Each structure stands twice: as structure tokens, then as C-alpha cells.
Amino acid sequence: MNTDKAGTPLTASENIVPDTRHGVILYVEDVNLSFDGFKALNNLNLYINDGELRCLIGANGAGKTTLMDVITGKTRPDSGKVSFGQQVDLLQLDESEIARAGIGRKFQKPTVFEELTVFENIELSLKGDKGIWTALFHKLSGEQKDRIAEILHTIGLVAECHYPAGRLSHGQKQWLEIGMLLAAEPRVLLVDEPVAGMTGQETERTAELLTSLAGKHSVIVVEHDMAFVRSIARKVSVLHQGTVLAEGTMSEIQSNPDVIKVYLGEEQG
Amino acid sequence: MGRIFSLLFLLILSSQGHALQTDSSSSTALTPLLEQLPSTKLRAMGPLIEKIAQVKDVKTRHILQLMLDGELYYIKANKQLVQAVKAENRQYQLTDALTTEPVSVVKKSKISKVKTNNRLRSSLRSLIAKIDLTDDDKEVRLQAVKQLLDSPTKASTATISELIDKEPDQEVQELMQATMALQQLRDGEISEQITALNTLSGSLQPAVKNTIVNLLSNLQEGDLTEQQASLKLALQQTLDSIESQASFYGFIENIFFGLSLGSVLLLAAIGLAITFGVMGVINMAHGEMIMLGAYTTYVIQIAFPSIIEYSLLIAVPAAFLVSGLVGILIERGVIRFLKGRPLETLLATFGISLILQQLVRTVFSPLNRQVISPEWMSGSWQINPIFSLTFNRLYIILFSIMVFVSLLLILKKSSLGLHVRAVSQNRDMARALSIKSDWVDAITFGLGSGIAGIAGVVLSQLTNVGPNLGQAYIIDSFLVVVFGGVGNLWGTLVAAMSLGLTNKFLEPVTGSVLANIIVLVGLVLFIQKRPKGLFPQKGRAAD
């Protein structure tokens, strides 16, 4: 449907506005993907509502990260449909176009630009034109500087703002990556294991932040830490062997016999 | 067809051997005739040499041949028949024509030539041919017929038709028939020509094709009689059939050349397929490992000049050891400190390659060195007059397949192979399983380098051995590995062979330099289309 977009680079992300009249911002329908015979995703269906905070849980190899790869364009599925709102076919776009369309991602392993400073990391992530000529002659506006300062404040890295990002601690890198996500002002945030390596206090703050983001943004969180999931989740999807096993509130999930059998059962037993 | 090994040099040796045997008893019939040679007038020379030719003596041919070559002289003083060969200072080296013992070195004025003229020479030729055609050795007969085939005359075909029925060997007989037919085609009436064409339609001898082409060009112009027209048709058909066979053999020959080039590429690249493909270490000094192998061959030939025939057999393991050890040194001394920094590894190993090149230049010389091919490597397998497979290429194809298979076995079956694969797939995990990953790295690198050394032994048989030998192959080798798909030995095999074939099939059309360029550009484009090569590894781990 968006073949014209696939060929020519999108110069301004503002061009793409997802149609969310049905209240759904992300459609993942009948997606299949296999690596050398191994079915990583198996007829997977997932719908994320606009402004929703959704948690994805599942054992290792259940397909959580692969699903994120598919949504963000890193991996192409063998079949199926992934769309942003009703009309933007994500399978026609590449990673950078998807990012500019308004889907941001935080990786499982924190990846920041180590040689650049914290400030520069956020500067690069700011929402706006990502073209070559803009980059060459770009000067930060006062508004943008304020925004960066605000984000630095939110993620608590004001003092470190001129350190090269490579020198941050693991937890700080996690925060920086979240800051970079915020700077991009995405409609949908995909957050892969945000609290891995964080202290209890940091985890709490992350939970707070993510909850506060929901509403304005749609947030999808992949997490192993069940306590953390319980503390933020309104709705949880359980992935198992590349397909959605169950969906519902935490308590519904906990009482679902299938889930108990394959996942929670193991944890509690 | 397959049983016809014709080794030219063997032939020459054996025929000379016959001539040189001294058998004093049978010379008795020959001696009185020979004694007449110095005094006989040119006019009477013809009958005399025919008489000489009829003497069944091993020396007969030798004498006649000397006469034909204009080397038969007699010493003025005592009329002794000698072979005279020009030596230094206008002197002549004399050898007794009968006993082949050296006599002396004298001035020109002391000797005189046994007289010959053109007519005599041509009868000498046919007399010698006849002697050869009745020789006991089949190869001698075959060679004699082949010579006659190139320019058959009435006289020579007459000789042949006398002998053809007595000829025991089928191959020689067929060739004799072809010679007679060719003579008819050249000199006969039109009806004879057409009959001759029937006999010749399967012949691939160049002389046959030349004759047909000549006749055809004579028939081009003007009005043709009915007979001439039918002759032209027959000629054309025969030519077509000969040419279609020729192009078929040309095709086979291209495949053969392509495969042999592919084998060389395979040998050069397979070591790299291990160090780069399996270990992920980029070694720009790989070409120099090949070069070291080639120089090892050279050194071994210099060190043991008496056993040149076996030098390659020693050189293969020696080159493996030399290049392998140098490889291990490089790995231990440099590469291991650059783990995970491929571009820096590239630069450092490039530096090593420069050092090794200069080292060889300093130690040996910047000039190319000559590596001798043992006799069993030279020569060729003559399948028919226009198609032969050279032994060195044949051996190289077989050898490279051997190397490939043994490498495959090492990686698949041995515990070293298991460790190598484990380390290359997950270093930390392998280490946790108490595999000494450092040791495995060094050994693997040594293995890859050692095989490059073996490739050097092979290359020393094909090209000049010089300090730049390796550089010519490094880019090709990398492209082969990348083209085939990194980490996939079968891919390397397919890539090497297909590159070799492409190159050899392009060459006749474009010339070798352009073929090279086309292949390079094609590869670069291909890799840009499919960065992971022909046989990519899939899955999340591949990224």
C-alpha cells in the first residue's frame, strides 16, 4: 500500500500520521517467521491500543525480542501484516523510517553512542528532520535546548551531561537510552527489559516513568521481572513458542491454566 | 582413446636409443657401402643410399638422418665418416658416425661434407620414414605416420600402401588410411576426392582441416561444374563435422582450464576460508603464506638437487610446516592482541605482509626464482590431435580436491574441528567448557596458514616464484571466500570453481585482462546485492 514510500526516503517524519480511529495504534496480524526451520513467530496476533501500557512476558525463545525486531523493521517476517494505525504498512518501511514514523525502541542490551557525550546522544535523538543537509547546518534552537535539559533532568543525568556516554554505569546507560526514547517523542515505545541491572530504587523510578508515559504514548514493555510487571501492568500478553498464549490483566493471567502450565507454573512451582 | 599416452620426450629418447646402440657384428654389411659415400658422385648417390637403407641395421637410420641434417662429413685424410657439429672458433667437433665416439676437434678445412641435394634429401626423408614405419616400436611408427600426414606425397603414400596391410596396430593403420585419403584429397580426381572425404570426416588432424579449407577457397570463385558443386558440398559437410567436433573439444578444454584455475583459487582461498570464514580473523598476510610455501619448494630443490623428482612430495609437508609456524607466530605475536578489532587486524597483518615480502626480497632476491617441474608433472595426455590435458593441471585439480576433502574431514570429524567450531560459534561458552580457546585460535590459524603454504607449492608449478606471488592472489581469495558465503567451505568450493570457469569462458571473448576485470566488477556487484554470499548463514546469531 505504501510502495511509493518504500522507494523514496521520507524526509520528514511528520508526513506519517497513523490512523487510529478504531483506537488501535499497532496491528500485528498472522505474523510468521522462521530461522532455518525454527519457528520464531507462529501466526502471531497482537493489537495495541492508542495510549495503552502493555506488558509482554514469556520464557526465553518465546519470540518477544523477535517480535520487536519485526515491528521496528530489523527483521522481515515471512508472512503476515504489521501496521501502524490502520494505514501505515510497517513492512514497507525500513528501520529509520519506522523510527521517524513514531515507533521508538529501547534495546535489551543498552546501546548508546559511547564516544558521544550524554548531551549529544540526546541531541541526535531529538524529534525532527534527520536529513543530511539539516544535519550539516543545524543549530539547536532555544526550545530544543530546553527540551534536552528537561529530559536530562527526567533521567537524572544533568551532572553527567558532558561525559562520554561510554563512561556511564550500566544503569545510567539504561536511563540514557530511555532519555533518547523520550527525545524522539514517539507514539509507540517498545521497551525491552528496562530494569535489567537497575537497583530497587531505580526500578521504582522506571516504573513510575513508564506509567506516566502511558496515555500520551503507547508503551510496550518486555520484562522478566514479574514484580516489576505486576507493579505497572494493566494488561499483559503472554507469548509462548512464537504465539500469544493469553491476554488479560495480571490476575486473569495468573489464573489462566495454560499460562500456569507453561510459564507461571514453573516460576511459582 | 583413453589408452593412448603419447609422451613426446620418451619417443625421442627411445628412437635415439635405437640409433645409438652399437652392434659391431651387423655393421659388416653396412661398412662397405658406407665406405663408398665419400667418393660417390651426386648422380650415383641415389642408388647408393637406397642400398644403404635396405641394410637391416640399427645404425642405418642414424647415418641417413645425419646425411639429411647435413652433418655427415668425412675426414679428408682417412675418409672416416664423422658427424661434424660446429664448435667455437670455427672449429668442428667430430664424432664417429658409426661408433658415435668422439674423435677430435678440427678446422673446417680438414673435413668435407658428404654431398646431397634437394632430390636426395627428399628420398632420404622417405627412406627414413620407411625405416620408421617398419620399426618394432608402435610409438615410432605412429610418429612417423603423423609426420607424413602433414604433407603427404605420392611417394610417401606409396610407401604407406605397401605397409598398411602388414601394420598390426589399429591406431597406426587408421592414421595411415587418413594419410592416404588426404593425399587423394589433395591430388586426386574429384570422384576420388569425394571418396577420400568419407574417410576423413572423423579426422581431427589439423592437416586435414587445412587442406579442406584450402580446397574450399579455391572453389569459391566462378561457375562450378556439377561435379565441383558436389565436391564443394561434400567439403563443406566434412568441414562442418570437423568444426563441430572441434568446438565441442574447445568447450571441454575451457571447462578443464576453468576447473584448473578454480582449483588454484580454491587452494589459495581455502586457508582463508578457515582463518577469515571460520575464525573471523582477517589476515592480509595470507598471500605471503602462499609465497612462503612457494619459496619453501624452491629451497628444497636447491638443498636436495639430486631428488628433484620427489621434491614436491617433500615440499608439501615442509611448506605446510613453514607457513603454519609463521602463521602461529603471527597469531601469537600480533593478532591475538587485536581480537574484536577487525579493521586493525587488517592493517597490522598488512604490515606483516610487507615485512615478509621485503624479507624474501632481501634473503633471496627481488627477481623471480625458477622452480623446476619434476618430469611426472610435465607432458600431457593427448586425447586426440586437437585436445590434450596437461598433467600438471590434472594433478592440481586432483590435489586441490584432496586438500579440500581432508580439510572438511578435519573440521567435521576431528576433535580439533569440534573445538574450532565451538570457539567460532561461542567463545565464552567454549571457554566455560574448558576448551583452551587461545590454543584453538593458534592452531586454527596455523592450519589455515599451512594450507596456504601448500597452495604455494602448487603455484610454484604454475607461475614464477617471486616476492609478489602472494599479492596476486589475496584479493581473489577474499572475494572467493566472501562470494561463497563466509564460514561455508562448500560455498568456497563452488565459488572458486564458478569463478575459474567464468574467467576461462570469458577469456576467449574478451582477452584475459578484461576477463579479470569483468569478474572482479561482477563479484563486487554481486556482493553488494548479496552481502552474505552464495550460501549465507541464517538466523539471529548471524548478525
Add this chain to the structure above:
Amino acid sequence: MTTQVSESNKTNSLFSSKNPLHLTIGILLITTVLVTLGNLLFPEGSALHVSDYTVSLLGKYLCYALLALAVDLVWGYCGILSLGHGAFFTLGGYAMGMYLMRQIGDRGVYGNPDLPDFMVFLNWTELPWFWAGSDSVLWMVCMVFLGPGLLAFIFGSLAFRSRVSGVYLSIMTQAMTYALMLAFFRNEMGFGGNNGLTDFKEIFGFSLQSPSTKLSLFIATAIALAIAYGICHFIVNSKMGRVVTAIRDAESRVRFVGYKPEHYKVWIFVVSAMLAGLAGALYVPQVGIINPGEFSPLNSIEMVIWVAVGGRNSLYGAIIGAVLVSYAKTRFTAIMPEAWLFALGGLFVLVTLLLPKGIAGLLPTIKQRLITKKDAPDTQQKGAKL
């Protein structure tokens, strides 16, 4: 707080020296003036005299320095290790060479007013189409930039779009220059085959043999280098520079932030190729010859070592490296030529093993030791990662 954040941002992406832009250009200009004065004012034999030979040699070094800048731009800042920059250099050189060839006019050995000698020798009767216009200065200037730029654009677009990177890209750039070398060796290519283009007489009407032309070429090269340095400085200190640094360190992450790395890489590759082409164009009139040997992969890799020695990720480092290594080469090849490759090879190994950030990487360390430390945690950055 806001203002504090943004202001201190300005200086920090550079090494500790105050402003390498002014410093480098300053040193460059002072050197140029000194050399010029030394050449013009002091008579031969005076201790301060700079000979014509030295002027030409320095001009050559500055061409190399410009070339090193180009390599540093793609390698040091964007992480593209090109082993084919010699191709761009040589193409620029050929563009200039073609122009100079046409300036010979009928003063060639064969005296043909329209055709260069080698074409007469090959029995060609007319100029090939790609030589059309080569006698115009404008054409030459365009081709100096367009030739290398176009090659870089085509090659870069193909390679970067299909996400070829790392050593694969390096090998392919090497294959590219190797293929060009083979091609240019062919007489049929129309660029003089083996011998290349040579026997030039004059440039813009000035004799190439005259000392004043040589001096002018040296000055022109110095100015070109200064301008190129300014351009590179502007690029690496713009947001563009930060994007390419980010691409160098984590290309896939850059995509998820919304940039198209391939566009940036192609752009910077093309800019770099054009600078290399300019260097080649300035080089040819100063050495008087251009031949396919310049395409040799060894030349391209020598450029890389200049940058490695000087310090990649530092523009002035590239210049220092180019001049130092070239000077070493001149001395070595004069005194003991056979030792040069040993030295060069050793340099590769030692620099990568012991001095990954090159000479420029040493400067801040030395400075820090001299000035008894500044505030807070050490500003030494992590060992350069490729």
C-alpha cells in the same frame, strides 16, 4: 541550568587543545610563507635557502596531507576503512593529466596538434569521446571533482545500501582500485596504458619547469589544504559529524533513532573522494606524471597508515601523519631503499598494537602530564573502537 548545558557543549567534542582549526591553519600558512620567502629571498647556498626541489617535495607532502584528510574523514570519523582512496586520488590526477596533455599541443614527439603522443603511437586518428573538452580548464576542474565523486557515489550507494561494511567493504574498495589498475594498464582504455600521461609542458600557460610555477603550485596546494581543513573541521563539528561518529560506533542503533546511515555514509564518502581527487589533481603537475601504478592497492593502504600514525579521529593528526611518514619514506628510500618496506610494515604493526590513537592521541596525554591534571575523572577516552 539550561544555558550552562548548551554552552559548555561547544568545546568538548575536540581534544583539549584550544582550537585546532586556527592553530593548524596558522601553522600551515606560516610554513607556506616561510618556505616562499626562503625560496625567493635567500640565494642558493645560504643556510636559509629553500631549494626548488624542496619546494616541490613539500608540495607533494601537502598533497598527501590533503589526501590523508580525505581518508581520515571517512575512516576516523565514519569508520569506513577505505583501501581504495588511491583510486579517487588517481582519477583526479588523470583529469588534471588529460588537461596538461592537451596543453602540450604540437610540441609532442610526433607534433600532432590534436592528439597526445600515445594516441598517435597507437595509430588513433581522432580523440576518443571521453577526451572531448579536456583542453578546457573548466572541464578539468569539473572532472577533478566529478570523476572521483561519481565513482564514490555509485560504489557507495551500492555498498552502503546493501549494508556492506567493515572488512568486507575494505576488501571491496581494494578490489575496486585493483580492477581500475588493470583497466588503466590497457592501451584500449585511452589513458596512455602502462606509461600513463607524462611529458607535460605547461599549466595555464606557465611552464611546469620554471621555479616560480613550482612555487605557485606549492602555495596553491597549501591554500587548498587549508580550505579543505576548514571544510572538514566544519563537517566534523556539525551535527553531521556527531551523526557519522554515531554511525561509526553503533550503526544499527542510528537507524532506530531515525537516521539513514547509508545516506550519510554515501555523502561523506563522496565528499572524501572529491577531496582525494583534488589532492591528485594538485599532485600531478608537481611530479609531472600520472600512471596506473598509482591505482596500486599498496598506495591506498599507505594512505591509511598516514592517518593511523597521525591519529585518526583527528584532522590535524592526519596531516602530521602524512607529512611524517612521507618524509620518512623520502629519507629511507634515499639511504637504504630495501629497508623502507620493513619500516612501513613495522609501522603498521606497531601503531595498531601500541598506538591505536596515533600521535594526536598522545598529545592530550602528554599535555595532561605536563599540566598537573585538570578536574574530576580522567578525560582519557576509551581505546578507540573500530
